[in-house]
Amino acid sequence: MARSMAMAGNIAAAYSTKQINPHVVAAYPITPQTTMMEKFSEYVANGEVDTELICVESEHSAMSACVGAAAAGGRVITSTAANGLALMFEIVYIAASNRLPIIMCVMNRALSAPINIHGDHSDSMGCRDSGWIQIYNENAQEVYDTMFMGVRIGEHKDVRLPVMVNLDGFITSHKIEKVDTLEDAEVRKFIGEYEPFYPLLDIENPVTYGPLDLTDYYFEHKRQQVEAMEKALPVVKKISKEYSNYTGRNYDILESYHLDDADCAIVTMSSTAGTTKFVVDKMRSEGKKVGMLKVRLFRPFPVEEIRECLSGLKSVAVLDRSASFGGFGGPLFNEIRNAMYDVDGKPSIVNYIFGLGGRDISAVQIEGVYDRLMTAQAKMPGDVHYIGVRGD
Amino acid sequence: MKLTIPEQELMEKGHMACLGCGGSLAMRYLLKALGKDTMMAIPACCWAVIPGVFPYSCLEIPLQYVAFEATGAAISGMEAALKAKGKKDGVTVVGWAGDGGTVDIGIQALSGAVERGHDVKYVCYDNEAYMNTGIQRSSATPKGAWTTTTPVGNTRFWKQTNKKNIVEIMAAHDIPYACTASVAYPEDLIKKAKKMKDIKGPCYMHIYAPCPTGWKYPPEKTIELSRLATESCIFPLYEVTYGKYKINKDIKDEKKKPIIDYLRSQGRFRKLDEETIRSLQKHVDDEWIKLKKKVECFGEE
Ligand SMILES: Cc1ncc(C[n+]2csc(CCOP(=O)(O)OP(=O)(O)O)c2C)c(N)n1
Ligand code: SF4
Ligand SMILES: [Mg+2]
Numbered sequence: 070m071a072r073s074m075a076m077a078g079n080i081a082a083a084y085s086t087k088q089i090n091p092h093v094v095a096a097y098p099i100t101p102q103t104t105m106m107e108k109f110s111e112y113v114a115n116g117e118v119d120t121e122l123i124c125v126e127s128e129h130s131a132m133s134a135c136v137g138a139a140a141a142g143g144r145v146i147t148s149t150a151a152n153g154l155a156l157m158f159e160i161v162y163i164a165a166s167n168r169l170p171i172i173m174c175v176m177n178r179a180l181s182a183p184i185n186i187h188g189d190h191s192d193s194m195g196c197r198d199s200g201w202i203q204i205y206n207e208n209a210q211e212v213y214d215t216m217f218m219g220v221r222i223g224e225h226k227d228v229r230l231p232v233m234v235n236l237d238g239f240i241t242s243h244k245i246e247k248v249d250t251l252e253d254a255e256v257r258k259f260i261g262e263y264e265p266f267y268p269l270l271d272i273e274n275p276v277t278y279g280p281l282d283l284t285d286y287y288f289e290h291k292r293q294q295v296e297a298m299e300k301a302l303p304v305v306k307k308i309s310k311e312y313s314n315y316t317g318r319n320y321d322i323l324e325s326y327h328l329d330d331a332d333c334a335i336v337t338m339s340s341t342a343g344t345t346k347f348v349v350d351k352m353r354s355e356g357k358k359v360g361m362l363k364v365r366l367f368r369p370f371p372v373e374e375i376r377e378c379l380s381g382l383k384s385v386a387v388l389d390r391s392a393s394f395g396g397f398g399g400p401l402f403n404e405i406r407n408a409m410y411d412v413d414g415k416p417s418i419v420n421y422i423f424g425l426g427g428r429d430i431s432a433v434q435i436e437g438v439y440d441r442l443m444t445a446q447a448k449m450p451g452d453v454h455y456i457g458v459r460g461d
Numbered sequence: 462m463k464l465t466i467p468e469q470e471l472m473e474k475g476h477m478a479c480l481g482c483g484g485s486l487a488m489r490y491l492l493k494a495l496g497k498d499t500m501m502a503i504p505a506c507c508w509a510v511i512p513g514v515f516p517y518s519c520l521e522i523p524l525q526y527v528a529f530e531a532t533g534a535a536i537s538g539m540e541a542a543l544k545a546k547g548k549k550d551g552v553t554v555v556g557w558a559g560d561g562g563t564v565d566i567g568i569q570a571l572s573g574a575v576e577r578g579h580d581v582k583y584v585c586y587d588n589e590a591y592m593n594t595g596i597q598r599s600s601a602t603p604k605g606a607w608t609t610t611t612p613v614g615n616t617r618f619w620k621q622t623n624k625k626n627i628v629e630i631m632a633a634h635d636i637p638y639a640c641t642a643s644v645a646y647p648e649d650l651i652k653k654a655k656k657m658k659d660i661k662g663p664c665y666m667h668i669y670a671p672c673p674t675g676w677k678y679p680p681e682k683t684i685e686l687s688r689l690a691t692e693s694c695i696f697p698l699y700e701v702t703y704g705k706y707k708i709n710k711d712i713k714d715e716k717k718k719p720i721i722d723y724l725r726s727q728g729r730f731r732k733l734d735e736e737t738i739r740s741l742q743k744h745v746d747d748e749w750i751k752l753k754k755k756v757e758c759f760g761e762e
Contacts, residue, residue, distance in 0.1 A: 098595070107595070107612075110611070115614040115615045126565035181526075182526065
């Protein structure tokens with residue numbers, strides 16, 4: 070029987086990895102990811118998994134070992150955060166371009182300098198164009214479930230891409246919550262056996278990964294990669310639905326909360342969606358027509374679905390937990406406003422940057438954003454605003 | 462009274478290290494030896510936290526925090542800029558990193574820096590694991606040690622491979638000076654640090670820096686344990702100056718202590734079985750003989 074267990078996001082990630090029982094895990098410690106790998110090391114030491122665990126000497130090597138193992142034909146999982154992901158960057162692209170369905174948990178954390186170990190999205194947002202599917206999770210339950218969906222999505226024959234499972238550093242990685250789990254057998258049934266495409270281990274049919282590929286073909290290969298991302302969108306939807314039916318827990322690429330009759334909405338991701346729902350409940354009880362849209366799937370970006378959700382609103386604030394230095398607002402804002410550009414009667418859309426380096430965002434501050442959206446006559450003045458920073 | 466240790470303090474009170482931290486003592490002694498004309502780069506490690514959180518710092522020298530893997534390259538750049546601006550004379554450029562930042566993720570940058578011959582002093586404080594992130598194995602973790610990534614479970618136990626010998630790797634780069642030092646022998650440490658300061662070219666110092674938090678022993682035992690490590694030849698004090706080997710603290714055969722006392726005083730070795738202990742003792746003995754042979758063959762005349 071499936072059980073409810075109390076676990077932190079990192080333990081949910083470790084436990085789901087144990088249940089997936091991948092062939093290879095290669096990882097390197099970094100706060101706030103470390104406790105996941107420590108827990109997984111215990112499973113290995115107790116013989117609870119068949120996995121070959123490689124405690125490599127850097128993240129560059131962690132991702133390189135994953136690429137090696139995945140190309141060889143293994144089901145592969147890793148995890149990292151912040152500077153670790155930044156050091157992997159080169160290989161993150163190689164993993165996606167070689168179409169290797171690796172799963173990577175990223176415990177989202179601020180990048181150096183200066184050094185900060187707390188949560189924001191600047192690490193994974195730096196990789197948003199790398200060709201990885203990116204799913205942002207609100208809580209430990211979502212992390213647990215997304216690992217299994219991630220395996221199916223990445224390995225799907227139309228997709229064959231790596232999947233990044235994001236959770237907020239400390240807020241989700243270390244907070245202990247109730248998580249409803251599946252039995253090992255149920256997990257195995259859902260994820261199925263891994264069938265690698267063109268594994269190096271197939272010695273009778275030798276293949277080459279990542280050869281020299283110049284002006285005659287490189288562009289076509291990149292175009293195919295774009296197509297794989299496009300094809301991933303319906304696959305993510307389909308597998309989310311399948312998983313929802315399988316477990317009774319509802320998953321989709323977006324989560325809309327009281328949007329149907331709302332005038333104003335906040336769009337955000339990850340744990341902040343939880344706080345925002347709390348605020349929506351409070352304001353709804355006061356008769357205010359506010360709603361929220363949580364973006365779970367950021368890559369590929371679900372343009373049509375976003376348009377459907379946000380059309381008909383008067384005004385929208387997009388809350389970004391990362392800055393795009395020199396850009397026009399944060400990454401999520403960029404995508405949302407871009408997606409809405411051609412929509413007739415589109416809402417006015419503004420951006421709020423918040424929570425860099427783990428700075429808390431409170432319910433009161435979120436309510437303040439709704440208040441400003443509601444009191445602005447037409448479009449709110451200004452495009453990009455900041456929440457909770459000195460001197461603003 | 463004649464003091465053998467300089468009075469000057471460049472590491473102020475109010476640091477954030479744990480009680481009994483060997484690494485914090487190591488920094489204090491090193492700075493006493495090098496003096497204020499010292500410029501430093503520190504990567505991610507406990508020492509990225511120990512000086513304090515902004516706006517506080519306990520180190521009274523020009524200091525740059527660098528990426529975990531980058532120390533060797535960062536100090537190369539610092540030295541090059543000083544040279545280009547004609548300001549190198551009298552200034553010591555130091556890279557200060559943990560064992561992980563040295564023997565694992567930072568070994569490429571370190572190897573590059575010393576091979577290019579930069580006038581830099583690289584100091585590693587060795588607490589034999591990644592302590593800042595919560596006690597994971599490094600390749601400086603000795604065989605037999607528990608860490609959170611080499612846990613003692615039902616089917617796999619402790620770290621299975623020997624410690625990487627970084628001092629010999631550095632000596633093999635044919636640099637002017639490579640040495641070991643220990644917080645239990647501050648005079649020796651300070652003498653070696655001063656020697657490095659005077660030598661032109663890349664130098665490497667490896668400091669034994671016990672960690673009560675990670676090794677699981679009472680904090681007041683740091684010095685005792687360090688002494689035991691040297692007296693049982695687990696961590697010999699020696700130096701290699703322009704290829705010439707010298708043991709700085711000779712341990713006579715009859716005085717050489719068995720490693721068992723050392724192992725038994727730390728929680729990280731608590732579950733070791735007799736057979737593993739015997740194999741560890743043999744490894745220590747073999748390495749000690751090897752070192753003495755090197756002194757015999759390539760010692761100072
Ligand atoms: C690229 C990168 N990967 C991982 C980390 C996380 N991290 C910070 S300190 C550290 C361990 C440091 O170990 P060591 O060099 O032995 O120093 P100690 O903490 O033991 O003093 C790790 C893994 C990081 N900061 N950057
Ligand atoms: S964990 Fe160990 S090395 Fe780090 S500050 Fe504490 S005693 Fe020192
Ligand atoms: Mg260390």
